[in-house]
Amino acid sequence: MKIKIERLNTQKNPQQFKQEYEVSSQRLLDALNEIKTTQDNTLTYRCGCGSGVCGSCAVQVNGVERLSCKTYINEGDVVSAIKRSEVIRDLVVNLEHQEKVLKTSHAYLEAYQEETITPQDEKLIDVQSNCILCQSCYSSCPVYEVNPDFLGPYALTRVLRYVNDKKEHQSRSKIDAIQSNGVWDCTLCGNCTMVCPQFIDPKTDIMNLRSKSVQAGYSDPNMNNMDFDSGFNTDFGFNPNGF
Amino acid sequence: MIDVLVVGSGGAGLSAALHAKKEGANVLVVSKTYPTHSQTCQAQGGMNAVITEQDRVENHVHDTLKSSHGLGEEATIQSMCEDAKPIIEWLDELGVPFTRTSEGKIAQRKMGGASHSRSCYSADYTGLKILHTLYDTALKENIEFLNEHMILNIIVENEQAVGITAMDLKTSQVKEILAKTVILATGGYISIYNGFNTNSNATTGDGVAAALRAGAKLSNMEFIQFHPTAIKGANVLISESARGEGGYLVDDKGERFVDELKPRDVVARAIYDKMHQDKTVYLDLRHLGLDKINEVMPQERRLAMQFAHVKIEEELLPINPAAHYCMGGVFINDRSETTRENLYACGECAQSNVHGANRLGGNSLLEILSFGKKAGTEAALKARNTQYLTKEDTQQYQSDKNFIAQVFHLPNQIDFYDKKAFMGKIFFRNVGLYRNDINMKAVLSQVRQWQKEFMFMGITDKCTIYNRNLVEFIEFGNMLELSEVVVISAISRCESRGAHYREDHPMEVESYAKNSIAYRYDNTLAVEFKG
Ligand SMILES: Cc1cc2nc3c(=O)[nH]c(=O)nc-3n(C[C@H](O)[C@H](O)[C@H](O)COP(=O)(O)OP(=O)(O)OC[C@H]3O[C@@H](n4cnc5c(N)ncnc54)[C@H](O)[C@@H]3O)c2cc1C
Ligand code: SF4
Ligand code: SF4
Ligand code: FES
Numbered sequence: 001m002k003i004k005i006e007r008l009n010t011q012k013n014p015q016q017f018k019q020e021y022e023v024s025s026q027r028l029l030d031a032l033n034e035i036k037t038t039q040d041n042t043l044t045y046r047c048g049c050g051s052g053v054c055g056s057c058a059v060q061v062n063g064v065e066r067l068s069c070k071t072y073i074n075e076g077d078v079v080s081a082i083k084r085s086e087v088i089r090d091l092v093v094n095l096e097h098q099e100k101v102l103k104t105s106h107a108y109l110e111a112y113q114e115e116t117i118t119p120q121d122e123k124l125i126d127v128q129s130n131c132i133l134c135q136s137c138y139s140s141c142p143v144y145e146v147n148p149d150f151l152g153p154y155a156l157t158r159v160l161r162y163v164n165d166k167k168e169h170q171s172r173s174k175i176d177a178i179q180s181n182g183v184w185d186c187t188l189c190g191n192c193t194m195v196c197p198q199f200i201d202p203k204t205d206i207m208n209l210r211s212k213s214v215q216a217g218y219s220d221p222n223m224n225n226m227d228f229d230s231g232f233n234t235d236f237g238f239n240p241n242g243f
Numbered sequence: 244m245i246d247v248l249v250v251g252s253g254g255a256g257l258s259a260a261l262h263a264k265k266e267g268a269n270v271l272v273v274s275k276t277y278p279t280h281s282q283t284c285q286a287q288g289g290m291n292a293v294i295t296e297q298d299r300v301e302n303h304v305h306d307t308l309k310s311s312h313g314l315g316e317e318a319t320i321q322s323m324c325e326d327a328k329p330i331i332e333w334l335d336e337l338g339v340p341f342t343r344t345s346e347g348k349i350a351q352r353k354m355g356g357a358s359h360s361r362s363c364y365s366a367d368y369t370g371l372k373i374l375h376t377l378y379d380t381a382l383k384e385n386i387e388f389l390n391e392h393m394i395l396n397i398i399v400e401n402e403q404a405v406g407i408t409a410m411d412l413k414t415s416q417v418k419e420i421l422a423k424t425v426i427l428a429t430g431g432y433i434s435i436y437n438g439f440n441t442n443s444n445a446t447t448g449d450g451v452a453a454a455l456r457a458g459a460k461l462s463n464m465e466f467i468q469f470h471p472t473a474i475k476g477a478n479v480l481i482s483e484s485a486r487g488e489g490g491y492l493v494d495d496k497g498e499r500f501v502d503e504l505k506p507r508d509v510v511a512r513a514i515y516d517k518m519h520q521d522k523t524v525y526l527d528l529r530h531l532g533l534d535k536i537n538e539v540m541p542q543e544r545r546l547a548m549q550f551a552h553v554k555i556e557e558e559l560l561p562i563n564p565a566a567h568y569c570m571g572g573v574f575i576n577d578r579s580e581t582t583r584e585n586l587y588a589c590g591e592c593a594q595s596n597v598h599g600a601n602r603l604g605g606n607s608l609l610e611i612l613s614f615g616k617k618a619g620t621e622a623a624l625k626a627r628n629t630q631y632l633t634k635e636d637t638q639q640y641q642s643d644k645n646f647i648a649q650v651f652h653l654p655n656q657i658d659f660y661d662k663k664a665f666m667g668k669i670f671f672r673n674v675g676l677y678r679n680d681i682n683m684k685a686v687l688s689q690v691r692q693w694q695k696e697f698m699f700m701g702i703t704d705k706c707t708i709y710n711r712n713l714v715e716f717i718e719f720g721n722m723l724e725l726s727e728v729v730v731i732s733a734i735s736r737c738e739s740r741g742a743h744y745r746e747d748h749p750m751e752v753e754s755y756a757k758n759s760i761a762y763r764y765d766n767t768l769a770v771e772f773k774g
Contacts, residue, residue, distance in 0.1 A: 042704040048280045048444060162379075
């Protein structure tokens, strides 16, 4: 089977090039390993667990975000680095922003309060807490293209996870933290939901956070700048029936 | 100025960092991966803790001691087991979403070798949820991270650890990082079973090898745990909770052939025996039903579908044993101190005297958190009375800088990837579930041959940006260093005990009821046994 890999090496000329490889493995991660160890030691990518939980191996296959350890390849597939992050080399991107968005959005439990937690309470945060920080949603999100300060899908999903935790006494401070460059900047396009390998739905999580924000007294800042009609213009991406 | 330098950001490293910070220390976490990429995310089954009236700490101690086959230290185990409840409470307060019973209590499941249901869990994502919650908390506490920096060596001055040298993966640049105390939390060395293990590919024993070079003692390196149930061929783990929840092991005829809840070594050997008779062994979960499976092992179901195309609620899942956990590591005492002053170790890279010859499922998450806490606290206290080394540009730093520069010019006459693949094979076959003197000696001479050839292997990728070829080369060097220790320790232990099974010495021998201790002395490797 032949696959193509989009490569980048800033110490080479040209820096960017597409390379084709013949592989016998069916799983993408195995194919990458096969290339690296038997054909081309310079091919560069990240991986760890090989089983879909460490989140380090996200790439794009034919322009769609996938975990390479959980993807089976087809003839002619094109593999490239995920988007919206600086590519360091080949399939490896810079992840340093991760820490910043998680911190800015207060994606942690701030003040513990003792509560009886039922299986239902736990279910409420179960899916969100399965996030593996693989960056797929970040890569697929169009808002980053125009606003690199956007807190983004995984950080907001994580905020909802702590906001919905009965053990959190200070969920208000998280709602405050996600108002600018946060919930209102999302276009609700749903790309993040489509690509998440953990079946998380960041778009709906963001809608949930919007309604929680409204309950907390916040309103959509975009609304102030437009007249009534255009505010409900669904072309813009804002859908008031969404929540 | 760094008081406590934590190397590694898995569960052990993050726990150490948080506790050191709590003591007021200035902490830096240096790690080869991003924190959430650490292997701890792979733990599925659960973490042991006695938290109800029905169970007792003495039972936990007893089960752990029994499984250790006389090598675990009772007082240390006792203290770890007592620690378990407060640690679960701490994790719960940080936000780990433990699975609950209908009464709102933290649910527990039974794992192999345990006399009670004792493992606390979050569905089958226990490690993932613990690791991410610790990471979130570390961000909250403003702990500083230096990600994708790989430790090369520990800097030792006047017999004391004073920092490390680390290579920045992004630039291949060597850095000198000085600190009052250093904690190793770099995980295990199971990658020497390359291609036959369930671990993350970052688990190459770098920290353990660095400790050995820094003059610290290693211990029990021969004890390698093989997990009975990895998906056949793919070596992706199906958690012990599958058997804990009532799963069966069956042979080709559909018959059960071993008590599924026996300790891992016994079950793994029973499976290996079947395989040697050219039989396939399956995990049978069909009788549990889809609802139960979805509730308690959703990840397992997905993994089986993904990696074996098997629906576990309807079909049998073919499995094989795979190398899974190393009981050995840097020798530490009950305060997480190594034998080198100001150097601490915790987690899978350490031999903490609790697992002995065999680790119980669910005890390792407990160990990394308990000893992480000890290491963090002790190192922070020690740092208060320790002088910071002001002298920079140490000899270690210079020689490591030179070494990395030199690697770019080494000849590539021998392909180390080839050797690494071969290494996995011969280790799995000859230093695996069954061992004997002749086979292991053959492996030893092979390893020594590779050590001699190492400088002819080199790298073909000469780029300095994010050079994985270089990283893997250094890792292979560490694997070569440790594989020798593993084999020599295994050859020296002329008996069978726990995970270490010698065909030529099938019985447990009283005089070996001791830890093996390995160290370098005048450039030769020595192994001795100490009670
Ligand atoms: C599939 C699987 C399932 C498991 N299930 C369970 C379970 O259910 N219950 C249980 O108790 N245990 C389980 N275990 C065991 C347990 O998960 C591990 O023993 C434990 O997580 C090890 O944690 P650690 O912090 O010591 O190391 P790791 O999580 O391996 O972290 C090591 C850290 O060190 C860093 N590092 C490595 N080398 C270097 C270097 N050269 N320089 C700098 N940093 C470095 C890595 O980047 C990483 O951050 C399981 C293990 C596996 C593989
Ligand atoms: S939300 Fe999904 S896609 Fe986004 S980082 Fe988490 S696991 Fe990955
Ligand atoms: S729904 Fe929002 S967060 Fe998700 S990809 Fe679209 S814009 Fe980004
Ligand atoms: S290698 Fe860990 S998620 Fe793919």
